[in-house]
Amino acid sequence: MNKRIAVLGSTGSIGTQTLDVIAHHPELFSLEAIAGGHNVELLAEQIRQFRPKLASVATRDLADKLKTLVPAGTRVVYGEEGLIEVASANDADFVVTAVVGNQGLRPTLSAIEAGKHIGLANKEPLVSAGHLVTAAARRMGTSLLPVDSEHSAIFQCLNGERRDEVKKITITASGGSFRDRTREQLEGVTVEQALNHPNWSMGAKITIDSATMVNKGLEVIEAHWLFDMPYDQINVLLHPESIIHSYVEFKDSSIIAQLGNPDMRVPIQYALSYPNRLSSPAKPLDLAEIASLHFRPMDYVRFPCLRMAFECGRLGGTAPTVFNAANEVAVARFLRGEITFLQIESVIEECLNRHSAQPNPQIGDILEADRRAREAAAAIS
Numbered sequence: 001m002n003k004r005i006a007v008l009g010s011t012g013s014i015g016t017q018t019l020d021v022i023a024h025h026p027e028l029f030s031l032e033a034i035a036g037g038h039n040v041e042l043l044a045e046q047i048r049q050f051r052p053k054l055a056s057v058a059t060r061d062l063a064d065k066l067k068t069l070v071p072a073g074t075r076v077v078y079g080e081e082g083l084i085e086v087a088s089a090n091d092a093d094f095v096v097t098a099v100v101g102n103q104g105l106r107p108t109l110s111a112i113e114a115g116k117h118i119g120l121a122n123k124e125p126l127v128s129a130g131h132l133v134t135a136a137a138r139r140m141g142t143s144l145l146p147v148d149s150e151h152s153a154i155f156q157c158l159n160g161e162r163r164d165e166v167k168k169i170t171i172t173a174s175g176g177s178f179r180d181r182t183r184e185q186l187e188g189v190t191v192e193q194a195l196n197h198p199n200w201s202m203g204a205k206i207t208i209d210s211a212t213m214v215n216k217g218l219e220v221i222e223a224h225w226l227f228d229m230p231y232d233q234i235n236v237l238l239h240p241e242s243i244i245h246s247y248v249e250f251k252d253s254s255i256i257a258q259l260g261n262p263d264m265r266v267p268i269q270y271a272l273s274y275p276n277r278l279s280s281p282a283k284p285l286d287l288a289e290i291a292s293l294h295f296r297p298m299d300y301v302r303f304p305c306l307r308m309a310f311e312c313g314r315l316g317g318t319a320p321t322v323f324n325a326a327n328e329v330a331v332a333r334f335l336r337g338e339i340t341f342l343q344i345e346s347v348i349e350e351c352l353n354r355h356s357a358q359p360n361p362q363i364g365d366i367l368e369a370d371r372r373a374r375e376a377a378a379a380i381s
Contacts, residue, residue, distance in 0.1 A: 003272065006033040006086055006116070008107055009098035011042045013203045014121045014147065014264060018096050019046060021269045024281055029272060032092040035083050035099070038062060044069035054090050056082030083107045088114035094272065096147065097122040100205055101328050102321075102370050105129055109363070112136045119271040120226075121147035123218040128321040128366050130225030144226060145271040150219055151226055152267035153245035153258035158227065161256075167249045169229060171219055172239040173298070174199045176211035179240060183302060189341045191334065199242040199262045208331045212344055217309020221320050224313055231314050236306060238296040243285065261285050305345050308352060317357035318369035325370045326351035329377035339381075351376045 005022060009015045015036075022029040031050040036043035037058050047055055047070045055070065056077045057063050063078035070076070077085050080103070087095050087107035095111040096119040097104050104122035109129075111118060113136060120126065125133050126144075137144050146152050150171045158166070177196050178186055197207050209215035220234050245267075247257035260266050263282040270277065300307040305327075312319040330347040333339045339347065351373050358365055 002027075003029050003094055004032040004092045005029055005272065006035075006090060006092035006095045006111075007031065007098065008035045008083060008087055008096065008104065009037070009100065009122070010034045010046055011036040011039040012098055012100065013206070014098035014268065015096070016042075017264050018098065018119075018268050018272075019050065020281070021265055021272060022050070025269075025273075025278060028278070033086040033090045035086040037099075040066050040069065047071070047074050054086055056086045080106065084110045087111040088116065092116060094119060096268075096271070097125070098147070100203065102128055102325065105363075105366070108133060109136060112140055112142050115140055115142060117143040117145065119145050119147050119268070120151075120222075121268075123148070123222050124324055126222045126225045127218050127324050128370065129361075129363065130221070130320075131360070132363065132366075134225050143274075145274055146222075146226060147264075147268055147271050148219060148222070149242075149260075149262070149264060149267045150246040151223060152270055154223065154227060154248060156258045156270070157246070157248040157256040161248070161250070163228070165251050166229070166233070167251050167253075168233040168235055169223060169227065169246065169248050170235040170237050171216065171223060171246050172237050172242070172244055173213065173216045174210065174242045175238050175240055176213070176215075177207070178211050179238065183342075186342055187340075191337065194334075194341060198240075202264075204335060205328070205331055208334065208344070209327070211341075212327075212331075213303035213306040214309065214327050214331075214344075214348075216303075217306045217312075218324065220306075220309055221313040231310060236298045238298055239293070240296075241290065241293050243290060243293055259285055259287075305348060308345075308348060312352065315357050317359040318361050318365060319352065319355065319357040321361070321366050321369045322351055322355045322357075322373040323348060325373035326377040329374050333378070347377050347380045350380050 031052045033054040034052045035056040063076050067076050084107050088110040095116045098121040102124045105125045108125040242262040244257050249255045266282050312323040326348045330344040
């Protein structure tokens with residue numbers, strides 16, 4: 001097996017760990033194409049190591065700079081069209097979509113239409129356009145393999161099982177940086193404190209999303225589409241250790257769970273190697289060393305963003321698009337020091353209150369709802 005891989009978002013947390021997995025199994029995987037954003041120096045280093053045929057960056061100026069730093073055998077493109085080309089117009093068999101936000105929507109759809117199998121680390125295509133993405137995958141006969149640890153866990157627990165025998169799925173949540181704080185104790189928290197995740201090493205945006213529980217809300221909506229699961233059969237449980245990544249309960253009351261140390265290379269590698277399993281550089285789990293695991297029911301008053309996510313998922317249409325877009329802008333504003341941590345959720349709620357969800361949206365409707373939500377979120381004080 002020599003699977004040819006394209007990676008969208010190679011300079012981010014998931015992207016760099018994907019390349020680490022590829023580097024550990026050079027006899028099985030090769031890097032066909034790669035897309036970064038603005039970190040040209042790291043992207044150039046990755047290109048020199050893996051020698052992909054195609055690379056993309058955010059802008060023309062960055063593309064001109066990158067061309068001076070990489071071997072002649074790598075063609076350099078840029079912008080959204082470059083991202084789409086890396087996703088679809090090459091010889092890759094498998095595309096890992098690890099870009100942040102809704103910029104992954106068009107490239108993901110393009111990759112599916114080109115017959116590529118997808119390793120989905122970018123939640124937003126399913127959140128904003130789950131009906132379009134899953135329909136395209138069914139039509140093209142391509143696989144949507146989850147890269148998130150929680151969805152990978154559910155996927156593994158469901159292997160060989162009948163879906164009509166599932167009672168519910170439970171997505172576990174670490175609780176993020178402030179899981180032990182009351183809402184009153186969240187007043188005045190700093191960006192540095194919010195970025196100090198106790199379990200996972202992730203990018204800034206997803207770390208903030210973990211603290212607000214937006215990330216878990218996006219995962220709930222994503223799970224609805226990935227596993228064709230009604231929202232009433234999706235549960236969220238607080239699990240501070242992040243050892244049980246998620247589990248499935250069946251009609252006979254049996255529960256199957258997937259466990260492991262918090263290391264994203266494990267679900268990334270499983271998506272790349274599926275249906276096979278490979279040796280991993282991750283530390284093996286020693287339950288005797290862990291000794292005890294803890295769980296708490298989800299508090300939807302303490303974490304209102306998760307409540308809003310469930311509401312948007314059930315409402316459907318463009319509501320999840322607005323939820324996601326408003327959050328992206330609010331998180332960026334928090335990271336720049338423009339709003340407080342607690343204002344993230346108030347910005348999201350205000351945008352949702354102003355929006356009338358459009359049912360069964362097409363790609364143009366989704367992008368327009370996204371644009372309007374971003375404009376509103378940027379203006380709310």
